[in-house]
Amino acid sequence: MEKKNIDWENLGFAYIKTDKRYVSNYKDGAWDEGALIEDADITMNECAGVLQYAQTIFEGLKAYTTEDGRIVTFRPDLNGQRMMDSAARMEMPQFDAGRFVDAVTQTVRANAGYVPPYGSGASLYIRPYMFGINPVIGVKPADEYQFRIFTTPVGPYFKGGVKPLTICVSDFDRAAPRGTGHIKAGLNYAMSLHAIVSAHANGFDENLYPDSATRTKVEETGGANFLFVTKEGKVVTPHSETILPSITRRSLMYVAEHYLGLEVEERDVYLDELKDFAECGLCGTAAVISPVGKIVDHGQEICFPSGMEQMGETTRKLYETLTGIQMGQIEAPKGWIHVIESM
Numbered sequence: 437m438e439k440k441n442i443d444w445e446n447l448g449f450a451y452i453k454t455d456k457r458y459v460s461n462y463k464d465g466a467w468d469e470g471a472l473i474e475d476a477d478i479t480m481n482e483c484a485g486v487l488q489y490a491q492t493i494f495e496g497l498k499a500y501t502t503e504d505g506r507i508v509t510f511r512p513d514l515n516g517q518r519m520m521d522s523a524a525r526m527e528m529p530q531f532d533a534g535r536f537v538d539a540v541t542q543t544v545r546a547n548a549g550y551v552p553p554y555g556s557g558a559s560l561y562i563r564p565y566m567f568g569i570n571p572v573i574g575v576k577p578a579d580e581y582q583f584r585i586f587t588t589p590v591g592p593y594f595k596g597g598v599k600p601l602t603i604c605v606s607d608f609d610r611a612a613p614r615g616t617g618h619i620k621a622g623l624n625y626a627m628s629l630h631a632i633v634s635a636h637a638n639g640f641d642e643n644l645y646p647d648s649a650t651r652t653k654v655e656e657t658g659g660a661n662f663l664f665v666t667k668e669g670k671v672v673t674p675h676s677e678t679i680l681p682s683i684t685r686r687s688l689m690y691v692a693e694h695y696l697g698l699e700v701e702e703r704d705v706y707l708d709e710l711k712d713f714a715e716c717g718l719c720g721t722a723a724v725i726s727p728v729g730k731i732v733d734h735g736q737e738i739c740f741p742s743g744m745e746q747m748g749e750t751t752r753k754l755y756e757t758l759t760g761i762q763m764g765q766i767e768a769p770k771g772w773i774h775v776i777e778s779m
Contacts, residue, residue: 447591485568485578502764557592600729715748
């Protein structure tokens with residue numbers, strides 16, 4: 437498919453309507469066959485379950501053009517499984533992970549002209565989501581659901597160069613123990629909006645949310661997992677039952693151990709040990725790793741030796757290796773790269 441006439445080099449992270457989106461409906465206890473459609477608008481009843489009780493979940497992944505011209509996605513099977521886990525927790529019907537990957541494939545292939553060319557730094561963002569659509573007035577799960585996927589081309593996260601972030605320890609809680617912090621539910625992100633607006637108003641880029649039970653341990657930000665590097669070069673990530681199991685974080689930990697030969701550890705990370713780390717980063721689909729230069733804990737500044745000018749050495753190696761795998765420059769572990777379209 438011929439590429440669209442888009443200024444790929446100057447794309448931001450904003451919605452651009454593409455030609456096709458995938459839709460499947462759940463009714464009478466079963467999903468229909470699903471189809472690609474052109475209409476980007478959704479019609480629903482004013483009493484739809486999603487509007488009344490926020491019964492909605494979503495995923496996020498990207499499609500890339502590799503160095504050899506293929507269009508690929510990165511580990512979409514894990515997004516499909518995570519969405520099944522989210523659905524189970526939210527009392528929603530599961531959309532099979534195999535069908536999920538097939539739906540992603542169909543949607544990206546139908547919008548291949550919007551996948552940015554190799555070397556542009558841009559990618560095609562893929563947003564699968566599901567919501568309760570039939571009228572619900574009592575507090576209960578909906579009976580009917582819609583699963584959809586849309587795509588939109590987005591620019592590189594580090595446009596203009598890497599700038600390490602300054603984040604603050606938040607006074608707000610992100611997720612309750614035994615709550616929904618470990619799934620990708622819309623309600624988790626809704627509650628973070630006030631906190632992130634407040635952080636930005638105070639000059640910070642993001643929030644660090646401590647655990648809600650003791651407020652002594654590092655959990656995550658509103659939309660990314662933490663990754664730390666010790667002064668000895670060990671890569672450490674927080675362990676918690678209330679943070680989202682990031683696919684990017686899991687991939688980076690594998691890369692650290694099996695590609696870079698580093699020691700890795702998933703464990704409780706305490707606020708009072710932050711000063712002992714050499715590097716800090718935030719892991720997620722959008723940026724892979726965003727370097728953190730400083731964390732401010734109620735006036736106390738914790739400055740990482742990696743500084744406020746660039747990524748730390750280990751963080752940079754992790755970033756370059758994982759993006760090299762995604763772009764086809766470095767051989768990927770088996771099953772990591774799903775080919776949508778070959779040259």
